[in-house]
Amino acid sequence: MTIMAFYGSIRDNGNSERLADIALQDLEVTKVFLKDYHIPPISDWNQAKPLHAEKDDYPSLIRKQMLADIILFVTPVYWYGLSSLLKLYIDRWSETLRDPSLPDFKEKMKGKEVHLITVGGDYPYVKALPMIQQMQFICDFLQMTFGSYIIGKGDKKGEVLTDKNALHAAGNLNKYFKSQLQKA
Amino acid sequence: MTIMAFYGSIRDNGNSERLADIALQDLEVTKVFLKDYHIPPISDWNQAKPLHAEKDDYPSLIRKQMLADIILFVTPVYWYGLSSLLKLYIDRWSETLRDPSLPDFKEKMKGKEVHLITVGGDYPYVKALPMIQQMQFICDFLQMTFGSYIIGKGDKKGEVLTDKNALHAAGNLNKYFKSQLQKA
Amino acid sequence: MTIMAFYGSIRDNGNSERLADIALQDLEVTKVFLKDYHIPPISDWNQAKPLHAEKDDYPSLIRKQMLADIILFVTPVYWYGLSSLLKLYIDRWSETLRDPSLPDFKEKMKGKEVHLITVGGDYPYVKALPMIQQMQFICDFLQMTFGSYIIGKGDKKGEVLTDKNALHAAGNLNKYFKSQLQKA
Amino acid sequence: MTIMAFYGSIRDNGNSERLADIALQDLEVTKVFLKDYHIPPISDWNQAKPLHAEKDDYPSLIRKQMLADIILFVTPVYWYGLSSLLKLYIDRWSETLRDPSLPDFKEKMKGKEVHLITVGGDYPYVKALPMIQQMQFICDFLQMTFGSYIIGKGDKKGEVLTDKNALHAAGNLNKYFKSQLQKA
Numbered sequence: 001m002t003i004m005a006f007y008g009s010i011r012d013n014g015n016s017e018r019l020a021d022i023a024l025q026d027l028e029v030t031k032v033f034l035k036d037y038h039i040p041p042i043s044d045w046n047q048a049k050p051l052h053a054e055k056d057d058y059p060s061l062i063r064k065q066m067l068a069d070i071i072l073f074v075t076p077v078y079w080y081g082l083s084s085l086l087k088l089y090i091d092r093w094s095e096t097l098r099d100p101s102l103p104d105f106k107e108k109m110k111g112k113e114v115h116l117i118t119v120g121g122d123y124p125y126v127k128a129l130p131m132i133q134q135m136q137f138i139c140d141f142l143q144m145t146f147g148s149y150i151i152g153k154g155d156k157k158g159e160v161l162t163d164k165n166a167l168h169a170a171g172n173l174n175k176y177f178k179s180q181l182q183k184a
Numbered sequence: 185m186t187i188m189a190f191y192g193s194i195r196d197n198g199n200s201e202r203l204a205d206i207a208l209q210d211l212e213v214t215k216v217f218l219k220d221y222h223i224p225p226i227s228d229w230n231q232a233k234p235l236h237a238e239k240d241d242y243p244s245l246i247r248k249q250m251l252a253d254i255i256l257f258v259t260p261v262y263w264y265g266l267s268s269l270l271k272l273y274i275d276r277w278s279e280t281l282r283d284p285s286l287p288d289f290k291e292k293m294k295g296k297e298v299h300l301i302t303v304g305g306d307y308p309y310v311k312a313l314p315m316i317q318q319m320q321f322i323c324d325f326l327q328m329t330f331g332s333y334i335i336g337k338g339d340k341k342g343e344v345l346t347d348k349n350a351l352h353a354a355g356n357l358n359k360y361f362k363s364q365l366q367k368a
Numbered sequence: 369m370t371i372m373a374f375y376g377s378i379r380d381n382g383n384s385e386r387l388a389d390i391a392l393q394d395l396e397v398t399k400v401f402l403k404d405y406h407i408p409p410i411s412d413w414n415q416a417k418p419l420h421a422e423k424d425d426y427p428s429l430i431r432k433q434m435l436a437d438i439i440l441f442v443t444p445v446y447w448y449g450l451s452s453l454l455k456l457y458i459d460r461w462s463e464t465l466r467d468p469s470l471p472d473f474k475e476k477m478k479g480k481e482v483h484l485i486t487v488g489g490d491y492p493y494v495k496a497l498p499m500i501q502q503m504q505f506i507c508d509f510l511q512m513t514f515g516s517y518i519i520g521k522g523d524k525k526g527e528v529l530t531d532k533n534a535l536h537a538a539g540n541l542n543k544y545f546k547s548q549l550q551k552a
Numbered sequence: 553m554t555i556m557a558f559y560g561s562i563r564d565n566g567n568s569e570r571l572a573d574i575a576l577q578d579l580e581v582t583k584v585f586l587k588d589y590h591i592p593p594i595s596d597w598n599q600a601k602p603l604h605a606e607k608d609d610y611p612s613l614i615r616k617q618m619l620a621d622i623i624l625f626v627t628p629v630y631w632y633g634l635s636s637l638l639k640l641y642i643d644r645w646s647e648t649l650r651d652p653s654l655p656d657f658k659e660k661m662k663g664k665e666v667h668l669i670t671v672g673g674d675y676p677y678v679k680a681l682p683m684i685q686q687m688q689f690i691c692d693f694l695q696m697t698f699g700s701y702i703i704g705k706g707d708k709k710g711e712v713l714t715d716k717n718a719l720h721a722a723g724n725l726n727k728y729f730k731s732q733l734q735k736a
Contacts, residue, residue, distance in 0.1 A: 088268035088271075126688050129314075133314040149677065164720075165721045310500060316494060317685070447686075448689040452636050455630075459636040505631075
């Protein structure tokens with residue numbers, strides 16, 4: 001049973017990361033801070049030409065993701081949606097769906113458990129809901145289970161630590177992750 | 185009265201572009217195909233260091249956008265949301281909000297009219313709705329008017345041209361744009 | 369191939385009815401104006417007592433509905449949702465799900481096609497979207513197909529007749545209904 | 553500082569009521585179990601005829617509501633929306649908006665604080681979101697503040713008491729209500 005966490009923030013120690021720290025406490029997790037990777041935009045997948053001449057960290061990341069059992073997305077609410085760093089990473093999945101070297105991508109993703117932790121400053125409990133609904137559709141498409149989400153409120157650094165409901169939910173998610181790891 | 189259109193697709197002549205062609209027929213429009221521009225990810229806006237050493241097309245685009253009266257976003261539905269190319273462009277607005285060289289960004293955006301054309305293959309009439317709701321929040325934040333949106337259905341190239349309702353709505357949007365330009 | 373239309377408005381000839389008239393032109397349709405029926409609130413379905421001593425038009429309506437192939441819901445946007453008349457009719461389905469005299473309710477509903485026509489006065493293109501999303505979940509639960517929806521704008525009587533996109537979509541829905549009836 | 557709670561369930565001691573009990577513990581609250589009141593459907597508000605000849609509990613309820621500072625809606629998720637009992641109560645507000653004997657309805661509602669507690673059995677964390685979005689629009693229309701919502705999971709009687717996040721959030725809401733009452 002392995003957990004892989006993808007972070008969409010462009011900040012270090014931002015609010016979404018802080019909240020995820022609670023959910024991941026004392027757990028062995030592969031953490032991917034997307035800002036530290038070089039991921040070029042998707043290419044036109046209908047064209048036969050070589051896709052990315054430039055450095056591209058995506059292929060190794062997606063291979064690791066395919067081996068994880070639980071995927072945790074951690075993203076600030078940027079403009080009422082997933083951060084573009086995280087959205088780009090997900091958009092690249094469209095390439096993998098057509099990648100002959102990874103023919104079992106869809107099969108491998110099926111049944112994985114997805115969790116989402118997000119923090120926003122502008123009434124996120126309502127204004128992040130489209131992001132939640134989008135994530136459900138993403139999970140449906142790949143037949144993944146959308147296990148849970150936590151929406152926290154925070155603008156200034158560390159402010160999410162005053163959102164008691166979010167902290168409590170993150171603590172419960174931590175217990176859940178631990179119970180899953182013990183089962184395995 | 186000027187119209188500026190931003191295209192989020194990574195394809196040439198994709199379905200969303202085809203639908204937008206109808207809405208923009210016989211109009212003078214500044215078209216920005218985001219895939220042809222180099223837009224680096226947002227940087228941590230709380231850090232004082234110089235932001236982008238690398239080539240960055242964003243600054244000139246945002247300056248043009250501030251002069252437009254109507255903004256048209258044209259994007260495929262990628263993973264049930266805005267394409268990451270377009271989302272990145274919008275995420276960069278967060279930098280502009282803090283850019284001392286553009287102190288009137290918010291003031292200039294206020295009152296602009298935003299329209300959205302999007303095409304998806306997987307029941308987009310329902311599954312693109314979170315994107316519409318997100319766009320409303322984006323417009324609310326900058327006090328822009330969300331004038332209209334068109335959701336078309338299409339997967340293979342040109343398939344959207346069989347979506348009669350979408351074609352008709354694009355035709356009506358074209359008439360509307362023309363009437364606005366004549367007023368001005 | 370039979371069509372059954374349920375109207376949730378409390379007005380005669382209101383905007384949603386006017387828009388539905390176009391979609392149903394020259395078609396044989398069973399029209400149910402819910403305001404003309406007496407439908408008592410749902411009862412506690414966990415209690416064994418006789419449910420409705422008072423007059424109740426629901427049982428005969430639900431039996432007719434089970435025979436229809438296509439269900440069209442026509443409702444104004446009241447307080448950003450289905451009218452309570454229509455919502456009550458749907459809530460009563462929970463009783464039918466437990467009604468031993470109709471053991472095949474779920475089986476009969478499966479595969480039916482649902483369409484929704486709604487008209488609202490306060491930016492319904494965005495503010496009626498939660499209603500659309502709700503209807504999708506309703507259809508999913510009973511494994512019905514959510515065929516299409518039309519959102520029209522109108523406040524004063526007849527105002528929807530100026531919403532060109534909605535009129536056009538209603539015309540196309542009419543053509544679709546006719547083609548379905550011919551197939552059968 | 554007064555709190556008024558409206559219950560939309562047709563059951564006694566259902567899950568949503570149990571969750572609300574925690575939020576309202578040790579507080580003086582006017583509780584309205586809508587199933588115990590007789591509220592006829594809305595009438596056509598454009599007609600001059602006398603509205604409700606039959607018994608109608610609505611007028612006295614709405615007068616009490618206008619005096620409350622905080623409104624708590626407590627409803628099961630019925631068919632992915634507000635219960636029809638509660639939706640009917642809200643639909644009747646349209647009459648009050650035109651009621652010459654209550655000319656200050658809108659003014660009195662402005663600034664009130666609304667909270668929502670809902671419990672559903674079918675993945676409510678995602679499938680109740682349209683209800684949350686609808687409630688936001690309702691609050692916006694009357695310029696009320698949508699203070700908070702709690703979504704609990706529960707199907708069988710009492711099952712919500714195993715939803716730790718919901719229980720915790722209800723406990724925090726209780727603390728918040730108490731702090732507000734002390735302020736006043």
